[in-house]
Each structure stands twice: as C-alpha cells, then as structure tokens.
Amino acid sequence: MFRKDVLPNGIRVVSESVSGVRSVSIGVWVCVGSRHEPKEINGVSHFIEHLFFKGTKSRSAQQIAIEVDSIGGEMNAFTTREGTTYYVKVLDEHIPLGIDLLSDILLNSSFEPKDIETERKVILEEIKMVEDTPDDMIHDLFTQSVWPDNPLGYSVLGTRENIRSLNRASIVGYIDAHYHAPEIVISVTGHFEHDPLIDLLTKHFGGLTRNGGLPETSAPAFRPGLYIKRKELEQVQICMGTVGLPQSDEDRYALYALNAILGSSMSSRLFQEIREDRGLVYSIYSYVTSFRDAGLFVVYAGCDGSNAAEVVRLVMASLADIKAKGVTEAELKRAKDQMKGNLMLSVESTSNRMSQLAKQEIYFGRHFSLQNILDDMDRIEGGRVHALANRLFAQGQVGLSVLGPVSKKEFPDDVLAC
Structure with a gap:
C-alpha cells in the first residue's frame, strides 16, 4: 500500500508497504547535486556525501560501520547531477536503528578537520581511478563536450583543483544553504507499519528546520560535433549521442522503446550488427539519461583504433535507417515485453522500489502504480517511436567524443551525417 505524508517541517515521505518480504529500504533523497554547484566549488556535493560517513557527535566512522554490519544491513550513498541520496537497507526489526543512523549522519556529523583532510585524499584517488578506467571516463567526457557551458556538464566528482581547495567553512556553508x-x-x-514509521521519522528528522530554495538552473544547449582526447590505450572509447528527453516528457516511454530497439540489449540492432555480425567491438550499447529539463540519448562502444571510424559510421547508418523506415511490429512487441519484464523483475527488490517511489515524487509529484506504468508501456505506438527518432536524430545534431590513440584526421568530415 502506498502512502504520502509531509512531516511538520516540510520533508515529504513516500512509503509503500510490501507483503512477503522482511527487508526495508529507507532512502533520504536531497534534491541538490552537481548541477546546482558554482563552477569554483564543483565537486562539493560529492565531497559532502563522503563526509557524512566520517563520524557524528556520538559515533565514529568505525562505529557507524560496525552498527550496520552487526545487523547484516547495508548503508551507503551516491551523488548525481540533480541529487544526493543516503540510504540503508535492513531487516524490519531494525528499522529504528536504520532511521537513527541516517538521521545521525545527516543532522549531527562533526566534520572534523582531520576527517576532511583524509577524505580529500580519498576523493583525489577516486578521480585518478576514474581516469584510469577509460570506459567510465568517456561518459563524463561526452557530457562535458555536448554541454560545455552548463553545470549539467560538470563532473560529479569535481576537479582536482576544487577538491584541494574546499575547506570546512565552504562545506558546512553549502549544507546550511541547500540541505533544506x-x-x-x-x-x-x-515490511513496516505506516503510522509507527511516520512517528519514527518525525522524531528523528523533525529537528531539521533549515528552509530555503535551490539555486536557479537553466536547460543546457546541446553542442554537436567531434571531440577527441588523445590517450594511449589498447582500445578506443567512443560515446556519441543526441539530445534526449526530460524525465517527465510525455514521449518518455517511446524513448525507452527506441533505446531497447537500438542498443540496450543483446537482441538490439547495434549489438547484433556491430558485435555479432561484424565482430568490431566487445561492448556496445545505448542508454538514456534524463534530468528535470534536459536529457541525452547516448551510444557507447569500445573498439580497436583502426575500426573506430567504421563503428561510428555503422552507428550513424543505424540511426539513419530507423529515421527512414521506423521500427517493425516484431521489434516493438519485443521492446515492450523487455521493458515490462525488466520492470516486474526490478520491483522484487525493495531497494529498486524505494528508488522508483522517490523519483516519481521528485520529478512528477505523484505516485504511479505498477499497473499505471505497464499500461503506458502497452500504449507505445510504432509511429510515435518513428516520429521521435526523426525528432532526436536530426541532421547535424550528433555529438561524438573519442578517447584513445586517435586523431581527428582519422574521422571523415561527414562521419556524423545521418
């Protein structure tokens, strides 16, 4: 059973009691991420996420870890471009402890100078790790290259220079200004009862009285074209894509179907032609990333440098083909069945259901039942997918980022023509 409550201080609570499980997933979703950061302190949201686990007025970082581990629970956090999430997953009998731990780190963290210095080194190592993982790094490079003048293009981790310069005052000041x-x-x-849950949340989070708003944001302008970062690698990493759709766009389900047909699975067009038939790549896939007012449709591939231009050409040919001919009934049915199957399997996890509830509230301000979503998937029409492909894959509106031992001269001027 779904229910929405608002605590006296304005915190929204969305909850769904699920029978037949013993676990409870609790997430605190703070609607501030890297897109809300001034450029000079880009990375502060992610730094804050780390610091909340370094100790409170009553618990050390080790004590926090021991308490979670001693009940077989999971506690973690992640930062995105539009938010920062802190969550715990525990057995139902440990709900009070899970809520106490979350509220303690979020309301009572001490931010000791020595802990800030320790975590600064950890994050600098994390940045190095990403830079040494080219199939991760290329996605950030692509976002930065197509949205160069907007905070949505910033790295969530921030820059080395920013991480080195952030101090306790700027960190605590950012929390005070934005954690409302x-x-x-x-x-x-x-598995929980709603009324006792709301009582616990009111008790532990009711003391948060900060109020205010988030910084104003603007939708990014998409910059197409070719961007190359030369680096000595065994493989060339490729990300190419177009404008996508915002989270709440009415064509979002048509976009999900388009993604499924083009590249999100082993039966997709790109995987079958470029990997299975031609053997040019080990990994190739497409994905959709959506925000409050913008989105991207992206294709990733990793290949030998001698094949990079050919892989790009084949991807562009596939985009052109779907623009010209649309999708078949068989492809559309398979995409719908895939989407519905993925959804049904995902809701068997309380963690996934918790995330879905939060995103529905954040981006739509309402709850969609499982049947609501399945019905929307059933209503996807081939003509709508075809029209969307023509809208997104417009001539001259494709961005291409390449990481590896290649140069621009290896890509013909018309390589992005579709």
Whole structure:
C-alpha cells in the first residue's frame, strides 16, 4: 500500500508497504547535486556525501560501520547531477536503528578537520581511478563536450583543483544553504507499519528546520560535433549521442522503446550488427539519461583504433535507417515485453522500489502504480517511436567524443551525417 505524508517541517515521505518480504529500504533523497554547484566549488556535493560517513557527535566512522554490519544491513550513498541520496537497507526489526543512523549522519556529523583532510585524499584517488578506467571516463567526457557551458556538464566528482581547495567553512556553508527540509524526500519500501514509521521519522528528522530554495538552473544547449582526447590505450572509447528527453516528457516511454530497439540489449540492432555480425567491438550499447529539463540519448562502444571510424559510421547508418523506415511490429512487441519484464523483475527488490517511489515524487509529484506504468508501456505506438527518432536524430545534431590513440584526421568530415 502506498502512502504520502509531509512531516511538520516540510520533508515529504513516500512509503509503500510490501507483503512477503522482511527487508526495508529507507532512502533520504536531497534534491541538490552537481548541477546546482558554482563552477569554483564543483565537486562539493560529492565531497559532502563522503563526509557524512566520517563520524557524528556520538559515533565514529568505525562505529557507524560496525552498527550496520552487526545487523547484516547495508548503508551507503551516491551523488548525481540533480541529487544526493543516503540510504540503508535492513531487516524490519531494525528499522529504528536504520532511521537513527541516517538521521545521525545527516543532522549531527562533526566534520572534523582531520576527517576532511583524509577524505580529500580519498576523493583525489577516486578521480585518478576514474581516469584510469577509460570506459567510465568517456561518459563524463561526452557530457562535458555536448554541454560545455552548463553545470549539467560538470563532473560529479569535481576537479582536482576544487577538491584541494574546499575547506570546512565552504562545506558546512553549502549544507546550511541547500540541505533544506522542503528539498528532501524520504522514501521507504518494504515490511513496516505506516503510522509507527511516520512517528519514527518525525522524531528523528523533525529537528531539521533549515528552509530555503535551490539555486536557479537553466536547460543546457546541446553542442554537436567531434571531440577527441588523445590517450594511449589498447582500445578506443567512443560515446556519441543526441539530445534526449526530460524525465517527465510525455514521449518518455517511446524513448525507452527506441533505446531497447537500438542498443540496450543483446537482441538490439547495434549489438547484433556491430558485435555479432561484424565482430568490431566487445561492448556496445545505448542508454538514456534524463534530468528535470534536459536529457541525452547516448551510444557507447569500445573498439580497436583502426575500426573506430567504421563503428561510428555503422552507428550513424543505424540511426539513419530507423529515421527512414521506423521500427517493425516484431521489434516493438519485443521492446515492450523487455521493458515490462525488466520492470516486474526490478520491483522484487525493495531497494529498486524505494528508488522508483522517490523519483516519481521528485520529478512528477505523484505516485504511479505498477499497473499505471505497464499500461503506458502497452500504449507505445510504432509511429510515435518513428516520429521521435526523426525528432532526436536530426541532421547535424550528433555529438561524438573519442578517447584513445586517435586523431581527428582519422574521422571523415561527414562521419556524423545521418
């Protein structure tokens, strides 16, 4: 059973009691991420996420870890471009401890100078790790290259220079300025009773009285074209893509179907032609990333440098083909069945259900039942997918980022023509 409550301080609580499980997933979703950061402190949201686990007025970092481990629970966090999430997954009998731990780190963290210095080194190592993982790094490079003048293009991790310069005052000041009760959604899914849950959340989070708003944001302008970062690698990493759709766009399900047909699975067009038939890549896939007011449709591939231009050409030919001919009934049916199957399997996890509830509240301000979503998937029409492909894959509106031992001269001037 789904229910929405608002705590006296303005924190929204969305919860869904699920029978037949013993786990409970609790997430605190703070609607501030890297897109809300001034350029000079880009990376502060992710730095804050790390520091919340370094100790509170009553618990050390080790004590926090021991308490979670001693009940077989999981506690973690992640930062995105539009938010920062802190979550715990525990057995139903440990709900009070899970909520106490989350509220303690979020309301009572001490931010000791020595812990800030320790975590600064950890994050600098994390940046190095990403730079040494080219199939991760290329996605950030692509976003930065197509959205160069907008905070949505910033790296979530920030730059080395920013991480080295952030101090306690700027970190605590950022929390005070942006961690406001109305900008927080608490999402809970699993085995629990609603009224006692709300009582616990009110007790532990009701003391958060900061109020205010987030910085104003603007939708990014998409910059097409070729961007190359030369680096000595065994493989060339490729990301190419177009404008996508915002989270709440009415064509979002048509976009999901287009993604499934083009490249999100082993039966997709790109995987079958470029990997299975031609053997040019080991990994190739497409994905959709959506935000409040913008989105991207992206294709990734990793290949030998001698094949890079050919892989790009084949991807562009596939985009052109779907623009010209649309999708078949068989492809559309398979995409719908794939989407519905993935959804049904995902809701068997209380963690996934918790995330879905939170995102629905953040981006739509309402709850969609499982049947609502399945019905929307059933209503996808081939003509709508075809029209969307023509809208997104417009001539001259494709961005291409390449990481590896290649140069621009290896890519013909018309390589992005579709």
